[in-house]
Amino acid sequence: MNAAQTVPETAAAECCTPLTRDVLSAEDAQRFAQLLKAVAEPTRLRLVSIIAAQENQEACVCDLTEPVGLGQPTVSHHLKILVDAGILHRDKRGVWAYYSIVPGALERAAAVLSPR
């Protein structure tokens, strides 16, 4: 759970009380919309899904271009948006960056939409 704890400044880590429990403040609405926008894009959804499906739940950008049928600059751009939103964790090792899902990030976003 360390990855989640080390990115407290991101939308995914900070956001929010459940949508249907209390009226969302304007500030929380802004923050949660920003988080949802990061994932509300077909290629980014597929990237998250492909990373989650890896045996060690981690993927190099070199593993991701072929399955989504896009070039590396475009894939890297999408990955950066997901990292900035706190959904993905980026780990540079040698020449490649490896991406994994921040533990708890998707669960927290889901819990704002609908409390368990």
Added chain:
Amino acid sequence: MNAAQTVPETAAAECCTPLTRDVLSAEDAQRFAQLLKAVAEPTRLRLVSIIAAQENQEACVCDLTEPVGLGQPTVSHHLKILVDAGILHRDKRGVWAYYSIVPGALERAAAVLSPR
């Protein structure tokens, strides 16, 4: 649960296998992105939240303009996007339209982000 059953053609009703269970198909990714885009907007998140907070979980557009500080045409535009995505149900009674959350819609979206 009737409202949910009568809108099978919407993104909220149709979508999808959980993101982290299997690699999302391009078609499911498109559909789920469309659903997330409908809610990934601060005013629309607040509208859903305000409707959920009503005593009978239903609100007239006339109750929604003041809390979000926007005019009726803008609020109606946001409400239409939420209705089209299958998040809200619209019921015209007399001169006003009343909006309620489609039962299960937010729960289904949350379950795609993170299975329970």
